[in-house]
């Protein structure tokens with residue numbers, strides 16, 4: 026959904042829209058349902074609301090797909106930038122939820138998608154204590170145990186220490 030900033034009424038506008046995320050390495054499927062309230066405060070665009078995300082993610086450790094649902098509170102400020110290299114596709118950084126726009130339009134689909142992606146943890150895990158795959162036999166250690174798992178862990182810790190010392 027493209028929002029033309031000139032068409033935002035003085036008392037703001039409520040929008041509801043769905044976005045399907047493109048699948049990538051970590052996200053198999055993703056559907057975002059956004060309910061946002063947009064105000065134009067003299068060129069500073071303030072966006073508040075909620076994004077509900079139904080996701081099918083790939084665990085970084087065991088590679089299994091798992092379902093996740095996130096409810097995010099949105100509080101984004103968009104400011105106009107004169108630099109043509111910046112556009113609404115670039116959220117400024119993860120901590121300050123600021124975005125830039127150059128034209129009079131903001132692509133809300135991109136904004137919602139980036140907001141969600143920035144909200145995901147660096148490591149996507151099916152559960153915090155996910156045991157991952159055995160690096161020797163490849164078994165999913167959450168589902169089965171193997172005989173090599175113990176030795177492998179000691180071995181790989183030793184390798185890590187070696188690597189750290191070099």
Ligand SMILES: [Zn+2]
Nearest residue numbers: 084087151155
């Ligand atoms: Zn996992």
Ligand SMILES: [Zn+2]
Nearest residue numbers: 159162171173
């Ligand atoms: Zn094994």
